[in-house]
Amino acid sequence: MTFRITRALPLALLVLAPAAHASDAPLSLSAASSLGSYAAPEASEALAPAAGETGTPAATLPTTELSAPPTLPDTIDLTATPDDLFVRIRNGFGMPNLNGDLVLSQQQWYLNRPDYLRRMVDRSARYLHFIVEELERRGMPTELAFLPMVESAYNPMAYSRAHASGLWQFIPSTGKNYNLKQDWWMDQRRDIVAATGAALDYLQTIYDMHGDWFLALASYNWGEGAVARAIKKNEAKGLPTDYQSLTMPAETRNYVPKLQALKNIFSNPQLLASLDLPPVPNRAYFATVTPGTNIDVKVAAKLAEMPVQEFVALNPAHNRPVIKSETPLVIPAEKLETFQANLESHQEDDKPLSKWQTYTLKSGEKLEKVAPRFGITLADLKRVNGLNGRLKTTAGLTLLVPAGDGVGSADMAALPEQPRLPSADPAPAKAAAVVVRKGETLAAVARRTGVGAAELRRINRLAGDRIAPGTKLLLAAAPAPATTAPATKPAVRAGKAAVAARKPRVTRYTVKRGDTLYSIARQFKVEQQDLLRWNGPATKALQPGQQLTIQLAQNDD
Secondary structure, three states: OOOEEEHHHHOOHHHOOOOOOOOOOOOOOEEOOOOEEOOOHHHHHHHHHHHHHHEEEEEEEOOOOOOOOOOOOOOOOOOOOOOOOOHHHHHHHHOOOOOOHHHHHHHHHOOOHHHHHHHHHHHHHOOOOHHHHHHHHOOOOOHHHHHHHHOOOOOHHHHHEOOEEEEOOOOOHHHOOOOOEOOEEEEEEHHHHHHHHHHHHHHHHHHHHHOOOHHHHHHHHHOOHHHHHHHHHHHOOOOOOOOHOOOOOHHHHOHHHHHHHHHHHHOOOOHHHOOOOOOOEEEEEEEEEEOOOOHHHHHHHHHHHOOOOHHHHHHOEOOOOEEOOOEEEOOOOOOOOHHHHHHHHHHHHHOOOOEEEEEEEOOOOOHHHHHHHHHOOOOHHHHHHHOOOOOOOOOOEEEEEEOOOOOOHHHHHHHOOOOOOHHHOOOOOOOOOEEOOOOHHHHHHHHHHHHOOHHHHHHHHHOOOOOOOOOEEEEEOOOOOOOOOOOOOOOOOOOOOOOOOOOEEEEEEEOOOOOHHHHHHHHHHOHHHHHHHHHOOHHHHHOOOOOEEEEEEHHHH
C-alpha cells in the first residue's frame, strides 16, 4: 500500500500564485482504494486562488512516497482444534526462551541425529496426547511435554545408574513420596498415567517454590535443596540468582538447554518436514478399563486384539505376567469396544482370565523342588518371576506358579520379557573404579563415567569437589558381604522370611544452608521417616552444621 501526500505551498506563495483552473483537484491525501479518498471542501475553498490569477498547476507539486506498513503475521485461533498435536503444543508454550551457545550445541546434537529424533517421536505418539491434556488441564506450559524426551527419550522402561525409572525417571524415594507403588507386582514409576500425574505434581511443587520454570527444571534434575543452596551462595556474593547465573553440575547446566533445543526444533514446521519427523494426531491414543479379577498380560492383549509387546508398551509398570484385579489397563482407544466385547464373551464361556496363581515358599523349600510340582521347568519358573541372577530363596518368598492345567511351552514363549529384580542381579566381583587424570575435576569424571558428581561424592565419601590426580574413585558402592547367623541364634518363626543379617554402612552428613529433610533423603536415596528414626525429633527442624547419621545399606534399591 502506498500513501501519496501532495505538499501545500507556503501561504505567501499561495497569495502570489496565479489562479488555478476550476477543474484542478483540491489539496488531498490519497491512498489505496481500501482506505477510500478524503477531501476537505472548506480547506479547498480557503486556498483557492482569486479569479484571473494564473500559476503552476497542482500536478507539478513535489510529492513524497511512503512505503506500505509491514504485513502483520496471521493470528492464532486458539479456539480451533488443530489436527497436528505439535501445533497444539506450540500454541500452549508458556516459558521464556533460553538463548546461548549451550542451546545451539544441544540443538545441533539433535539435528545431527534425525533417526534418534524419529524414534523418540514414534515412541511418544502413544503417550503425548495424554500428557498434553494433563498439562493444559493444570494450566502448565506445554513445552514440558518434551521433558520425557530429555529424561528417557520417551522409553517407559528406561532405567538409570541412579535407579531412576520410567518416562519421568523417578528415583525410588521420590516415587514413594509421590505415592507411586513399587512392589512385587508393579512399579508405578513406569506407569504412564500414575507417573505423569506424580511428575506434574512434583514440577508444580518446585515451581511454586522458586517461581521460575528454569529453576524448577534445574531442581527436577539436581534437587531443590541443591538449587536453593546455589541461589543462597549467589545472594551472599551479590550475584544474580537466575538459572544461567548459578554454579551447577554440567548435567544440570545442559538440562534446560536440551529442553529449549527440542522446543526450537518442534517450533519449526519446515524443519520438522525436512527431518522427515511424522506428525502426531491430535486425538486420544488410549483409554483405560479396570477388570474385576486378575488377568494375564497375554490374555489381555488377545482380548484387545493387539500384539503382546504393544500391550506392554502401554502397560509397562507390571513386574509379573499377571495383572492384579482392580488395576486399570491402558488400551488403545480404537480397541476399547473390541476389548470389552471380547472380555464379556470370554467370561460367558467360563474361560479363566489367568493361568497363574501365587505360591509362598515354605521353610526349607527349594525352587528345584517347586518347579516340577507345578509342571514347569526351573528356567521358566525363574523367568516368570524375574529371577535372572543368583538369589538365595527364603521362606516367605512369593512366586507365580501355573494354576489348574498349568501352562505349556507356547504360553511361555508368548510371555513378554520380565523386568529383573534388583535383588536377583549377580553380585560383581568388585565395584568398578576409575583413576582421576591430571587436571580432571569431579565434574569431568562425572561426565566421563556417566555417574553424577553427587553420586561420586556419596560413594567415595568426598567432602568436596577437589580431587588429586591419581585418586581412585569407585563408580558404585561395593556390595556389603552377607553374613550367616550364628548356629545358636533362634530360628525365625514360621511364616516370616528368613533374612541374612547384614551390617548397615553408616555415614555422617553435615546439614548445609538450604537443606531440607526431603532434599537430604533424596540425595542419599533414603526415606524421610528413616532420617527421623535414626536422628530423633530434632531432625524436624534442621540447622546448618547439624550432624545426621545415615544408614546406607538398609536402603539399597
